[in-house]
Structures are given as C-alpha cells and as structure tokens.
Amino acid sequence: MVAAASDLNGAPSVSPGVALIRGADLVAAPWKNGGGVTREVTAFPQCEAGAAPGDFVWRVSVADVAQAGPFSRFDGIDRTLVLLSGAGMLLDEMDGARVVNTHALTQPLDIARFDGAARIDARLIDGATRDFNLMVRRDMARGEVDVWRAGAQPRTLDGDVALLFCASGAVTVTLTAGDTGDTGDTGDVGARQLDTGDTLRIDAAQALACTLAGDGAVLAISIRYTR
Known part of the structure; x- marks a missing residue:
C-alpha cells in the first residue's frame, strides 16, 4: 500500500x-521459482493481478531467504542485492557445475551486483537472512x-x-x-x-x-x- x-x-x-x-503494509508473495518469499515495495509499472513476474521496468522488494538454493532468473535485468539482516550468504554464479564467481554478503549493508539472467545458487552462512533487491530492465533504465x-x-x-x-x-x-x-x-x-x-x-x-x-x-x- x-x-x-x-x-x-x-x-x-x-x-x-x-x-x-x-514496511508493515508490504504483502508477502512466493518467489518466481517458488523457493522463497518476497515483499514488493514498489515497481514501475505497478504490477497488476495476473501479470507475469518479469513484467516491470524496475522493481524494488525485500526477500526472506530461509534455505540454500537457486535464485529466480530474469533475462535482461540488472540486479542489486543488499544484505539487511542475518549472518549473510554466499551467491555462487554458476556455469554448469563450475562456480565462476562468488558474491559474498557477510555484513549488513554489503552489496552484490549481477546479471539477473545468471544462474545463482545461494549458500546461507548461518541461518535465515533478509535482503533488499533492486531489479532494473537494462534496455529501459x-x-x-x-x-x-x-x-x-x-x-x-x-x-x-x-x-x-x-x-x-x-x-x-x-x-x-x-x-x-x-x-x-x-x-x-x-x-x-x-x-x-x-x-x-x-x-x-x-x-x-x-x-x-x-x-x-x-x-x-x-x-x-x-x-
């Protein structure tokens, strides 16, 4: 709201x-891949009921990550993640079975930037975390x-x-x-x-x-x- x-x-x-x-008015919704919960803060255009998960020019949300696993993938999107709370997580950027890069979020307000189309596997350091997420369609903004x-x-x-x-x-x-x-x-x-x-x-x-x-x-x- x-x-x-x-x-x-x-x-x-x-x-x-x-x-x-x-923040108290934000509504929880499942991730695109069903592996976690996100709360949309605001977006453009504002998502309508029934819209596809990637139908935005930009979107800001807060996510709760309770377990290790893959992130949703968004073609054409630049992503910025900021750790808000928890012990943190390691984001492994994968090429097949090989880790090509690891984004470490170990302190509150640590920032990771990556291509939304990349295959990202998250490893939790010590329990659940909460993060802030900015997604921007790179050909428009x-x-x-x-x-x-x-x-x-x-x-x-x-x-x-x-x-x-x-x-x-x-x-x-x-x-x-x-x-x-x-x-x-x-x-x-x-x-x-x-x-x-x-x-x-x-x-x-x-x-x-x-x-x-x-x-x-x-x-x-x-x-x-x-x-």
Missing part, C-alpha cells in the same frame, strides 16, 4: 510526487544503490525516481528543493520519519538536498529512464 507522505506533526504533505510506503547514514553531510537526490529505504534504525529525512528558477528561492519539501523497512518514494527528484537525522541508515536508490 502506498500512502500519501506526511510531515512529523501528521499533516498531509502537499509536495507532489512524494509517497511514504510503510539504469539504477544505482548507495548506503547513506544518518548524521552525514547532506546528500543530493536526482533522478526520474528516487527511493530512500530505511535499512536499519529510525531516520528523519528532510528534503529541500533547490533553486526554483526566476525567484531564486528554495522550497522546503518537508521532514518524514522512517522506521526500519519504510520507504520514501520521490518521483521526478530534481536536485533535492537530503539530510538524515537519527540512528539509522538508508539505501538511496536513483533510477533514470533511458527510453
């Missing part, structure tokens, strides 16, 4: 293109994921779509618009409180200054359409 964003005193935000997605921590210097959000996913702790996000043009004024887009698992989606994010306060970390995702 996507709810209209609100400021810290509960008043609805009037800023267009900003939406707050609560580009996606980047960075880790931003509260208390650091202000950063800049810029892209056709920007997402701030609270990976740990609690974070207050303050967005400030840049130069508005003729007046030279800046606009305060407002402050939002994110708890672990919450996401702030900003469409048409143009040079937004972003300040984080609190004790947590967020994944900053920037998506740009190429056609």
Whole structure:
C-alpha cells in the first residue's frame, strides 16, 4: 500500500510526487521459482493481478531467504542485492557445475551486483537472512544503490525516481528543493520519519538536498529512464 507522505506533526504533505510506503503494509508473495518469499515495495509499472513476474521496468522488494538454493532468473535485468539482516550468504554464479564467481554478503549493508539472467545458487552462512533487491530492465533504465547514514553531510537526490529505504534504525529525512528558477528561492519539501523497512518514494527528484537525522541508515536508490 502506498500512502500519501506526511510531515512529523501528521499533516498531509502537499509536495507532489512524494509517497511514504510503510514496511508493515508490504504483502508477502512466493518467489518466481517458488523457493522463497518476497515483499514488493514498489515497481514501475505497478504490477497488476495476473501479470507475469518479469513484467516491470524496475522493481524494488525485500526477500526472506530461509534455505540454500537457486535464485529466480530474469533475462535482461540488472540486479542489486543488499544484505539487511542475518549472518549473510554466499551467491555462487554458476556455469554448469563450475562456480565462476562468488558474491559474498557477510555484513549488513554489503552489496552484490549481477546479471539477473545468471544462474545463482545461494549458500546461507548461518541461518535465515533478509535482503533488499533492486531489479532494473537494462534496455529501459539504469539504477544505482548507495548506503547513506544518518548524521552525514547532506546528500543530493536526482533522478526520474528516487527511493530512500530505511535499512536499519529510525531516520528523519528532510528534503529541500533547490533553486526554483526566476525567484531564486528554495522550497522546503518537508521532514518524514522512517522506521526500519519504510520507504520514501520521490518521483521526478530534481536536485533535492537530503539530510538524515537519527540512528539509522538508508539505501538511496536513483533510477533514470533511458527510453
């Protein structure tokens, strides 16, 4: 469920293109290959009932991995995985029976990037894990994921779509618009409180200054359409 964003005193935000997605509202669904459970955060276009699992330009989700096994494969998709919790996992990229590369996710917020069409076998290090997953159709868009921590210097959000996913702790996000043009004024887009698992989606994010306060970390995702 996507709810209209609100400021810290509960008043609805009037800023267009900003939406707050609560982690508690996400719905679990089986993986494409039936080997695990995922919760879609948001996607474009938004998946309709009955749509094929790969019918998206980009998609963001959170997955629970309870056992070792193969990942679903998505032709034409670039994938970025970030470990959120658990002891971690090793992602073996296979060519037949041979391991050609291993992506190690051993600490929270470790990142792995790989071709969605690759054959990936996951090995759990010590029990179940939870991970964040960005999938982007490479002939239509580009996606980047960075880790931003509260208390650091202000950063800049810029892209056709920007997402701030609270990976740990609690974070207050303050967005400030840049130069508005003729007046030279800046606009305060407002402050939002994110708890672990919450996401702030900003469409048409143009040079937004972003300040984080609190004790947590967020994944900053920037998506740009190429056609």
